Amino acid sequence: xxDYVPALLADKGGEENxxxxxLRVMELAATARACWCLAxxxxxxxxxxxxxxxEVQALRSIGLERRAKPVPSLREVMASIPLR
Numbered sequence: 001x002x003d004y005v006p007a008l009l010a011d012k013g014g015e016e017n018x019x020x021x022x023l024r025v026m027e028l029a030a031t032a033r034a035c036w037c038l039a040x041x042x043x044x045x046x047x048x049x050x051x052x053x054x055e056v057q058a059l060r061s062i063g064l065e066r067r068a069k070p071v072p073s074l075r076e077v078m079a080s081i082p083l084r
Contacts, residue, residue, distance in 0.1 A: 001037075004030040008059075013067040022062050029058035 008026045012018045018026075036051030072080075 001030065001034055004033060008062075011066045012062070013069040017067060017070065018062075025058050025062050029055050029062075032058060 005023075005026050008029070009015050009018065009023075012022065015023070032051045032055035036048050036055065039045075039047035039051055
């Protein structure tokens with residue numbers, strides 16, 4: 001569970017590339033996943049189904065596709081090179 005939200009953030013190009021709302025939905029997806037794991041351990045299959053559905057709904061709302069990290073412009077690259 002510790003790497004759930006960081007993995008989703010990586011899929012979206014990093015924390016600086018997601019909105020606050022997207023981050024909150026990622027946290028909701030992580031909570032739903034933790035809840036379905038607990039429900040599975042308790043043997044409550046109805047709750048498992050509900051929490052899996054909640055997780056999938058949250059993930060779909062932020063999109064299942066990966067985003068590329070923004071590429072720095074040539075000007076930014078040149079500015080980062082130290083002059084001798």
